Amino acid sequence: MTTVMPLRLGFGIIAISACSPALANDADQRVIVVTAPGGDTLVSESTVAGREDISVAGSPDAIAALTRNVAGVTLQQAQGNPWQPNLSWRGFLASPLQGQPQGLAAYLDGGRFNLPFGDTVPFDVIPDAALTSIALVEADPVFGLNALGGAVVMATATGRSDPGLTATAAYGSYDEREFSIAGGGAGDVFSTFAALQYRAEDGWRDHSPSELLNGYLDLGYDVGNHGAHLKFVGADTDLTGNGVSPVELLEARRKSVFTWPDRSQTKYGRISLTPWVALGDQTRLEGTLYYQRLTIRTVNGDAADIEACEDDDLTGLLCLETVDDDDGDDEETAAVLTDATGMAIADVLDGEDYGVLNRGRLNTRAGGVLLQLIDEREMMGGTNRLAIGVSHDESRSRFGTEAELGELTEDRSVDPLGPVIVQEDGAIAPVGLIARTKFTGIFLSDSLPLTDRLTAQIGLRYNRARIILRDQIGTALNGDHTFARVNPGLSLRYRASDALTLRGGYAETNRTPTPAELSCADEDAPCSLANFFIADPPLEQVVAKSWNIGATGDADAGGWNLAWQAAAWRTTNRNDIQYVASEIRGRAYFRNIGSTRRQGIDLGVKARRGGLSLGASYAFLDATFRTPLTLSSPSNPFANDDGKIEVTKGDRLSGLPRHSATFTADWDGKGFSLGGDVIARSGQQIVGDEAGQNPKVPGYALINLRGSIDFAPGLSLFGAVRNALDTDYETFGTFSEVDEVFLTEAPDAEDPRAFGPGAPRRWTVGVKASF
Numbered sequence: 129m130t131t132v133m134p135l136r137l138g139f140g141i142i143a144i145s146a147c148s149p150a151l152a153n154d155a156d157q158r159v160i161v162v163t164a165p166g167g168d169t170l171v172s173e174s175t176v177a178g179r180e181d182i183s184v185a186g187s188p189d190a191i192a193a194l195t196r197n198v199a200g201v202t203l204q205q206a207q208g209n210p211w212q213p214n215l216s217w218r219g220f221l222a223s224p225l226q227g228q229p230q231g232l233a234a235y236l237d238g239g240r241f242n243l244p245f246g247d248t249v250p251f252d253v254i255p256d257a258a259l260t261s262i263a264l265v266e267a268d269p270v271f272g273l274n275a276l277g278g279a280v281v282m283a284t285a286t287g288r289s290d291p292g293l294t295a296t297a298a299y300g301s302y303d304e305r306e307f308s309i310a311g312g313g314a315g316d317v318f319s320t321f322a323a324l325q326y327r328a329e330d331g332w333r334d335h336s337p338s339e340l341l342n343g344y345l346d347l348g349y350d351v352g353n354h355g356a357h358l359k360f361v362g363a364d365t366d367l368t369g370n371g372v373s374p375v376e377l378l379e380a381r382r383k384s385v386f387t388w389p390d391r392s393q394t395k396y397g398r399i400s401l402t403p404w405v406a407l408g409d410q411t412r413l414e415g416t417l418y419y420q421r422l423t424i425r426t427v428n429g430d431a432a433d434i435e436a437c438e439d440d441d442l443t444g445l446l447c448l449e450t451v452d453d454d455d456g457d458d459e460e461t462a463a464v465l466t467d468a469t470g471m472a473i474a475d476v477l478d479g480e481d482y483g484v485l486n487r488g489r490l491n492t493r494a495g496g497v498l499l500q501l502i503d504e505r506e507m508m509g510g511t512n513r514l515a516i517g518v519s520h521d522e523s524r525s526r527f528g529t530e531a532e533l534g535e536l537t538e539d540r541s542v543d544p545l546g547p548v549i550v551q552e553d554g555a556i557a558p559v560g561l562i563a564r565t566k567f568t569g570i571f572l573s574d575s576l577p578l579t580d581r582l583t584a585q586i587g588l589r590y591n592r593a594r595i596i597l598r599d600q601i602g603t604a605l606n607g608d609h610t611f612a613r614v615n616p617g618l619s620l621r622y623r624a625s626d627a628l629t630l631r632g633g634y635a636e637t638n639r640t641p642t643p644a645e646l647s648c649a650d651e652d653a654p655c656s657l658a659n660f661f662i663a664d665p666p667l668e669q670v671v672a673k674s675w676n677i678g679a680t681g682d683a684d685a686g687g688w689n690l691a692w693q694a695a696a697w698r699t700t701n702r703n704d705i706q707y708v709a710s711e712i713r714g715r716a717y718f719r720n721i722g723s724t725r726r727q728g729i730d731l732g733v734k735a736r737r738g739g740l741s742l743g744a745s746y747a748f749l750d751a752t753f754r755t756p757l758t759l760s761s762p763s764n765p766f767a768n769d770d771g772k773i774e775v776t777k778g779d780r781l782s783g784l785p786r787h788s789a790t791f792t793a794d795w796d797g798k799g800f801s802l803g804g805d806v807i808a809r810s811g812q813q814i815v816g817d818e819a820g821q822n823p824k825v826p827g828y829a830l831i832n833l834r835g836s837i838d839f840a841p842g843l844s845l846f847g848a849v850r851n852a853l854d855t856d857y858e859t860f861g862t863f864s865e866v867d868e869v870f871l872t873e874a875p876d877a878e879d880p881r882a883f884g885p886g887a888p889r890r891w892t893v894g895v896k897a898s899f
Contacts, residue, residue, distance in 0.1 A: 160355065160404040160412065160414055161283060161286075161289070161402075162237060162238035162402040162404065162414050162415065162416050162498075163235070163237070163238055163281055163283050164235045164238055164265075164270075164271065164279065164281045165235075165238075165270045165271060165272060165498060165500065165515075165517060165519060165569075165571055165573070166268075166270040166271075166500070166515045166517075166571070166573035166587070167414075167500070167502050167513070167515050167573075175197060175198045175199075175263065175264055175693075175732075176197075176261050176262070176263040177190065177193035177194055177196075177197045177198070177261065177262050177263070178260070178261050179259070179260050179261065179285070179290060181193040181196070181197055182256060182259055182262070183294075184196075184794065184803065184834070185832075185834045185846075185848045186296060186298060186834065186836065186846035186847070186848060186892070186894050186896060187256075187296050187298050187306050187308065187892070187894060188255075188256035188257045188259070188296075188308060188310075188325070189256055190251070190254075190256045190259050190262045190282070191203065191213065191215060191251055193262065194215070194262060194264065195790070195807065196743070196790060196792050196805055196807075197743070197745075198217065198264050198732075198745070199730040199731060199732045199745035199746060199747040199788070199790070200217055200218055200728070200730055200745075200747030200749065200788050201215065201216070201217050201264070201788075202215075202216045202217075202784075202785055202788055202809055202859075203215060203216070203859065204216060204221075204783065204859045204860045204884065205859045205860055205884040205885070205886060206223075206225060206228070206371065206372070206859075206860045206884050207224070207225055207369035207371060207884075208333065208336070208369045208370045208371045208372070208385075208390075208884055208885075209336075209338060209367050209368060209369040210329075210338075210887065211251070211252040211327070211338065211340060211365075211367060212224045212225070212251075212252055212367060212369055212392075213251075214228060214860075215232070215249070215251070215280070216783075216784060217232065217264055217277060217278065218277045218278065218697065218699070218726060218728065218730075218747075218749065219231075219277065219699075219726035219728075219749055219751040219781065219784050220232050220276055220277025220278070220699075220726070222234055222249040222251075222280050223248060223249060224248050224249060224250045224251065224252065225248065226245075226246045226248060226644050227246075227644075227707045228248075228707075229704070229705060229706060229707070230242065230246070230247035230248065230249070230274060230639070230642075231274065231276040231277045231639070231672075232249070232264075232274065232275070232276070232277055232278055232279060232280050233271045233272060233273065233274040233275035233278075233279040233280070234249045234279065234280045234281075234282070235271070235279060235280070235281050235282065236254070236282045236284070236361075236398075236400075237282070237283060237284055237357075237359060237400055237402055237416060237418075238400075238402055238414075238415075238416030238498055239400055239416045239417075239418035239496055239498065240272070240496055240519070240521050240567075241280075241282070242273075242274055243422065243492065243494075244492065244494050244521070244523035244525065244565045244567075244642075244643075245490060245492055245523070245525045245527070245563060245642065245643055245644060246642045246643070246644040246645075247273075247274050247639070247642050249280065250394070250396070252340060252363070252365055252367065252394070253342065253361070253363035253365065253394065253396040254282065254342065254344075254361065254363075255308070255310075255323045255324070255325040255342035255343060255344050255361075255363075256308075256325065257294075257308040257309070257310040257323040257324075257325045257344075258284045258285055258310060258321075258323035258325075258342075258344035258361070259282055259283070259284060259285070260283050260284060260285040260286075260289055260290055261282070261283045262280065262281070262282045262283075263280070263281045263282075264278055264279070264280060264281075265278050265279045265280075265281055266278050266633075266635075266674075266676060266695075266697070267617075267635045267637050267672065267674040267676075267699065268573075268587050268617050268635050268637075269571070269587045269588065269589040269615035269616060269617045269635055269636060269637055270515075270571050270572075270573045270587045270589055270617070271637070272519065272567070272569045272571070272589060272591060273567055273569075273591055273593060273638065273639060273640060274637075274639045275637045276637050276638075276639055276670060276672040276699065276701060277672070277674075277699060277726070284321075284344060284346060284359060284361075285310070285312070285321050285323070285346070286312065286314075286319055286321050286346050286348050286357060287312030287313045287314040287319030287320045287321040287346065287348060288314040288319045288348060288350060290310075290312065290321065291311075291312060291313045291314060292311055292312075292313075292898065292899060293309070293310075293311030293897075293898070293899045294308075294309070294310050294311060294896070294897070294898045294899075295307075295308065295309040295310075295311075295896070295897045296308050296309075296846075296894055296895070296896045296897075297894055297895050298846075298892050298893065298894025298895075299892070299893060299894065300329075300890060300891055300892035300893065301332070301889075301890040301891050301892070302329050302330050302331060302332045302890070303328075303329055303330040304327075304328070304329040304890070304892060305326070305327070305328045305329070306325075306326070306327045306328075306892075306894070307325070307326045307327075308323070308324065308325040308326070309323070309324050309325075310322070310323035310324075310325075310344075311323075311899075312346070314348070314350075317349060317350065317351055318347075318348065318349055319346075319347075319348035319349075319350065320345075320346065320347055320348065321344075321345070321346040321348075322343075322344065322345045322346070323342075323343065323344040323345075324342070324343050324344075325340075325341075325342045325343075326340070326341050326342075327339070327340045328340070331368060332383065332887050332888060332890070333370055333382075333383050333384070333385055333885075334370075334383050334384060334385050334388075335368065335370065335385060335388050335389065335541070336368045336370055336385070337368055338365075338366065338367045338368050339365065339366045339367075340363070340364075340365045340366075340367070341363065341364045341365070342361075342362070342363045342365075343360070343361070343362045343363075344359070344360065344361050344362075345359070345360040346358070346359050346360075347359075352406075353405065353406040354403075354404065354405040354406060355403070355404055356401060356402065356403035356404070357401070357402045357403075358399070358400075358401050359398075359399070359400045359401075359402065360397075360398070360399050361396070361397070361398040361399075361400075362396065362397045362398075363394065363395070363396040363397075364394070364395055364396075365392075365393070365394045365396075366391070366392075366393050366394075367391070367392050367393075367394075368389070368390060368391055368392075369390050369392065370385035370386070370388055370390050371385075371386070371390060371884065372386065372860065372861070372862055372864065372882040372883055372884045373385055373386045373882055373883065373885065374386060374864055374866040374871065374874070374877055374879065374880075374881070374882045375879050375881045375882065375883055376866070376871070376874040376876075376877035376878075376879050377866075377871050377873055377874050377877060378858075378883060378885055379874070380871075380873040380874040381873045382856065382885055382888070384871075384873055385540070386540060386864060386869070386882065387429050387430050387431055387483065387536070387540045387541070387542060387869070388429050388540065388541050388542070389427055389428070389429050389541065389542070390427075390428050390429065391426065391427050391428075392424060392425070392426045393424070393425045393426075394422070394423065394424050395421075395422070395423045396420070396421070396422050396423075397420060397421050398418060398419070398420035398421075399418065399419055399420075400416060400417060400418035400419075401416070401417045401418075402414070402415070402416050402417075403415055407501075410503055410504055410505045411501065411502070411503045411504075412501075412502050413499070413500075413501055413502075414499075414500055414502060415497065415498055415499040415500065416496075416497070416498045417495075417496070417497045417498075418495060418496055418497075419493075419494070419495040420492075420493075420494050420495070421491075421492070421493050422490070422491070422492040422493075422494075423490070423491050423492075424488070424489070424490040425487075425488070425489055426486075426487065426488040426489075426490075427485060427486070427487050427488075428485070428486040428487075428488075429483060429484075429485055429486075429534065429541060429542030430483060430484055430486060430542065431483050431536060431865065431868055431869045432448075432482055432483050432484045433448060433449040433868070434446055434447070434448055434449070434465060434482040434483075434484075434533070435447060435449060435462075435479055435480070435482070436475045436478070436479025436480075437462060437464060437475075438462065439462075442464060442472075444474055444475055445464055445465070445472045445473065445474060445475060446464070446465040446472075446473045446474070446475050446479075446482070446533075447462035447463060447464055447465060448462065448463050448464075448465050448551060448555060448556065449461075449462050463551060463552075463553065463555070465533075465549060465551070466549070466550055466551060466552065467547040467548060467549065467550060468547075468548050468550050468558070470550070470552075473533060473547050473549070476545065477535060481535055481536045481537075482533065482534070482535065482536060483534045483535065483536035483542040484531045484532065484533060484534055484542065484549065484556070485531070485532045485534045485542050485544055486529065486530075486531050487529060487530055487531075487532065488527070488528070488529040489526075489527065489528045489529070490525060490526070490527050491525065491526045491527075492523055492524070492525040492526075493523065493524050493525075494521065494522065494523035494524075495521070495522060495523075496519065496520060496521035496522065496567075497519065497520055498517060498518075498519040499517055499518055499519075500515050500516065500517025500518075500571075501515070501516050501517065502514070502515045503515075507576075507577055508576075508577040508578060508579060508580070509577060509579060509580030509581075510577025510579075510580055510583060511575075511577065512574070512575065512576055512577060513574070513575040514572075514573070514574045514575075515571075515572070515573040515574070516571070516572050517570075517571055518568075518569065518570050518571075519567075519568070519569045519571075520566075520567070520568050520569075521565070521566075521567040522564070522565065522566050522567075523563075523564065523565045524562065524563075524564050525561075525562070525563045525564075525565075525643065526561070526562050526600075527559065527560075527561045527562075527563065528558070528559060528560050528561070528600075529558060529559045530548050530549075530558040530559075531548065531549045531556050531557075531558070532544050532545070532546070532547070532548050532549070533545045533546070533547045533548075533549055536869070538872065539872075540869060540871075554604070558601065559601065559605070560599070560600030560601045561597060561598070561599060561600060561605050561643075561647065562597075562598045562600060563595065563596070563597050563598075563643035563647075564595070564596040564598075565593065565594070565595050565596075565643065566593070566594045566596075567591070567592070567593050568591075568592045568593075569589055569590065569591050569592075570589065570590045571587070571588065571589035571590075572586070572587070572588045572589075573585075573586070573587050573588075574586045581622060581623045581624070582620065582621070582622050582623075583620070583621045583622075583623075584618065584619070584620055584621075585617075585618070585619040585620075585621065585633065586617070586618055587615075587616070587617030587618070587635065588614070588615070588616050588617070589614070589615050590612070590613075590614050590615075591611075591612065591613050591614075591615065591638060591640075592610070592611070592612045593610070593611045593612070593640040594608075594609070594610045594611075595607070595608075595609045595610075595611075595640070595641075595642075595643055595646060596608050596609075597609075597643060597646065597647060605647050607646060607647070609640075609641070609646060611638075611640040611641075611669045613638045613669065613671070615635070615636040615637055615638060616635075616636055617633065617634065617635035617636065618633060618634055618635075619631060619632065619633025619634070619635075619676075620632055620633065627681050627682055627683050628679065628680075628681045629679065629680050629681070630677075630678075630679050631676075631677065631678050631679070631680075632675075632676065632677040632678070633675070633676055633677075634673075634674065634675050635673075635674045636671065636672065636673050636674070637671075637672045637674070638669050638670060638671045638672065639669060639670040639672075639705075640669045640670075641667040641668075641669065641705060641718070644718075645667055645705055645718040646667060648717050648718055667703075667705060667718060667719070667720055668703040668720050669703065670701055670702070670703050670704055670705055671701070671702045671703065672699050672700065672701050672702075673699070673700050673702075674697065674698065674699040674700075675697065675698045675699075676695060676696065676697035676698075677695070677696050677697075678693065678694055678695035678696065678697075678730075679693070679694050679695075680692070680693045680694075681693075687737050687738075688735050688736065688737045689735065689736045689737070690733065690734070690735050691733070691734045691735075692731075692732065692733040692734070693730070693731075693732050693733075694729075694730070694731050694732075695729070695730045695731075696727075696728070696729050696730075697727065697728060697729075697730070698725065698726070698727035699725070699726045699727070700723060700724070700725045700754070701723060701724045701725070701726075702722075702723050703720045703722070703723075704720065704721050704722065704723065704724045705718055705719070705720055705721070706718070706719065706721045706759075708721075708759055708760050708761075721753070721755065721757055721759075722753070722754065722755025722756075722757055723753075723754035723755045724751070724752065724753055724754060724755075724781060725750075725751070725752055725754050726749065726750070726751045726781070727749075727750050727751075728747060728748045728749040728750055729746075729747065729748045730745070730746075730747045731745060731746045731747070732744070732745040732746075733745075739795055739796040739797055740793075740794075740795050740796075741792075741793070741794045741795075741796075742791075742792070742793050743790075743791070743792040743793075744789075744790070744791045744792075745788075745789065745790045746787075746788070746789045747787070747788040747789075748786065748787060749784055749785065749786055749787075749788070750780075750786070751780060751781040751784050752777075752778050752779060752780055752781065753775050753776075753777060753778070753779050753780075753781065753818065754777055754778075755777065756774075756775065756776050756777050757775050758772050758773070758774055758775070759772065759773050759775055759818055760772055760773075761773045761816040761817070761818075761863065763816065763863035763864065763865055763880045764816055764817055764821075764822070764863055764880070765822070765880060766817075766819065766821040766822065773817075773818065773819045773821075774819060775818045775819050776819070779818055779819055779820055780813055780818075780820060781813075781818070782812070782813040782814060782815045782816070782817060782818050783812055783813070783814075783815050783860060783861075784812055784813075785809040785810045785811065785812045785827065786810050786811075786812075787808075787809070787810035787827075788808070788809050788810070789806075789807075789808045789809075790805065790806070790807050790808070791805065791806040792804070792805045792806075793805075799837065799838040800835070800836065800837045800838065801834075801835060801836045802834075802835045803833075803834045803835065804831065804832055804833040804834060804852075805830075805831070805832045806829060806830070806831055807829070807830045807832070808827070808828070808829040808830075809827055809828055809829075809859075810827040811824035811825055811826050811827040812824055812825045812827075812861070813825075813861075814861040814862055814863065814881060815860070815861065815862040815863075816862050816863045817863075822881065823881075824861075825858050825859075825860065825861035825883060826857070826858065828855060828857035828858070828859075828886070829855070830850075830851050830853075830855060830857065830886075831851070831852045831853055832848070832849065832850045832851070832852065833848065833849045833852050834846070834847070834848040834849075835847055835848075836896070842897055842898050842899050843895070843896070843897050844895070844896050844898075845893070845894075845895055845896075846893070846894050846895075846896055847891065847892065847893045847894070848891070848892045849889065849890070849891050849892075850887070850889070850890045850891075850892075851886070851887060851888060851889045851890065852889060853889070854888050854889035855886075856885075856886075856888075857885075857886040858883035858884060858885055858886060859884050859886050860883065860884035861881060861882065861883045861884070862881075862882055863880045863881060863882060864880060864881075864882040865880065866878065866879065866880055866882070867880075
């Protein structure tokens with residue numbers, strides 16, 4: 129594998145450094161935690177959810193902690209699985225789903241965590257019980273590729289940072305089961321920490337069981353002037369994500385799903401080494417080396433435009449219906465459905481009730497190294513903190529997919545019929561692809577004090593990405609793409625007083641097209657979410673230019689300790705990439721859509737007095753197209769005869785709430801605690817309605833409650849109620865061809881809108897032990 133040489137080189141450098149005789153044992157024990165490129169300066173200035181925030185509701189939940197603590201964080205249930213949400217912040221996504229416009233870089237213990245095949249972020253493979261913090265950081269070039277809107281930075285626990293043992297066991301609605309145990313300790317030199325987490329549920333919707341098993345182990349060695357931590361992360365998950373359902377089906381019965389099965393099975397393993405060594409009193413070398421393997425198997429049942437051929441010469445055969453608008457008359461055409469041998473497929477269901485089972489397989493091996501030299505010394509009345517480093521990440525992914533003909537049953541499941549569909553024109557075809565990526569970055573980050581109150585944060589990074597595609601069936605997917613860019617960044621921070629800090633800055637970042645996007649960018653050869661690879665025309669890389677101003681402060685008044693923050697920001701993307709619907713059912717393609725702009729305001733305040741903690745945040749998001757364009761949206765009722773919609777400058781980006789507000793309250797009493805949240809989000813435009821002509825996905829407000837009571841030293845009983853008022857709400861919307869599938873629960877359904885429904889009221893009770 130091509131990652132071997134860089135990894136060997138990195139381990140060699142660290143081994144030489146760690147064995148340096150200049151490192152004497154120091155009585156002052158220093159522990160350096162490797163978090164991200166540039167060290168922890170940028171992370172410490174961001175909004176961080178710590179270990180206490182992650183477990184405030186009893187069972188650990190890192191994504192929920194971000195929702196409570198960071199203004200503007202919204203979770204979309206596009207997939208319909210509670211452990212696979214799209215995390216949206218400032219109009220940018222970190223999502224586990226292929227096809228979503230990924231706009232946040234992700235790091236785990238200093239190593240890149242975006243999966244190389246599609247820049248996806250699989251939060252479900254990380255045990256929440258292992259995390260000591262999770263942070264969202266503003267856009268900065270130092271974070272490298274995909275940091276258009278910023279970065280998600282996750283740090284895992286060590287036996288030295290989080291000694292002790294915590295175990296939880298919980299049961300809840302819809303047969304929800306959760307068990308986690310995490311703990312560790314440290315001696316003079318060595319430390320260890322381990323975590324195991326099991327989660328499962330039947331799901332509140334039909335046919336929606338899920339099961340996750342995650343594990344983590346940290347082995348640490350820390351002496352006065354050097355140290356290293358060897359970390360293991362593993363996961364075995366089996367998740368169901370039945371996605372959106374037509375609005376009239378949800379009105380008739382909210383538990384109903386549209387078509388199924390929709391199943392994803394993942395096996396994941398990651399090993400990393402995070403060493404550091406002091407080269408002097410003010411300088412150190414630190415790094416992260418990682419290697420990971422990922423296997424995903426998916427099966428997706430879907431409706432299909434497959435019917436009995438109408439031509440008398442083709443009686444008894446099946447045809448694939450498409451739309452031919454080359455002459456402007458929007459005429460339906462048909463092509464004989466063929467199998468892998470090129471033979472016509474016979475009609476065995478009297479011409480009706482056909483569907484497809486899209487099966488996908490992904491095997492990825494990836495590795496990388498981050499090495500950075502960090503120098504901290506007093507200068508100009510403050511501390512100058514300089515980081516100079518290099519990173520290199522490589523991957524090899526093998527992807528395969530096929531579409532099997534199936535029968536669409538009365539409950540809208542798809543049962544296999546055997547033949548694998550292979551159309552000569554490529555409209556439906558199996559795929560075999562090997563994709564290799566090589567990402568290299570050279571960066572500099574300097575926190576430079578200009579006076580005792582004014583500090584300049586300087587960032588500079590060179591990114592180079594090479595993506596190599598090799599078709600394993602033919603040659604249509606072959607491609608070799610190279611992208612390069614230098615991104616600058618500069619921000620100023622002024623400490624006006626001990627209680628007030630002002631800041632402002634500018635940053636440029638970029639994202640290269642992923643292998644998934646490069647291989648599905650042809651309007652004439654679209655692909656499905658389970659079948660991303662048809663043809664290989666080029667896409668341009670996305671470049672983001674971000675401005676921000678803000679202030680943070682704290683004060684003590686009337687016995688209250690107050691901390692607040694306010695920020696205004698604007699990010700403009702050039703050559704943004706979007707997944708656009710095709711005229712063939714269930715298929716789409718990627719394209720550059722010109723410029724888009726996201727801008728807004730974030731406000732937040734936290735107050736504490738004794739055992740009472742209060743928090744409130746508000747975020748305003750204005751996300752718009754800045755370039756007029758024509759998009760395909762054939763299921764949109766306002767589309768023209770060719771299935772197109774006209775998007776004008778100033779139309780809003782879909783899928784993003786304009787207003788977000790959160791209020792939290794917690795009371796820690798003597799032997800008990802009570803708390804809750806109010807989470808409110810405004811409506812959002814439907815994906816596929818970028819012209820804004822259809823009704824929006826409605827806004828919502830949810831109330832979540834939690835509490836615990838101690839019944840013995842170190843033992844407590846906890847409970848939580850999510851969506852306490854049992855509110856019907858939706859977090860995502862798109863279109864479906866509802867008229868082509870009979871809905872037993874809503875036989876007269878005509879509305880093409882389809883929503884991702886939020887879960888109803890759910891309760892959880894559990895026991896927690898801490899020692």
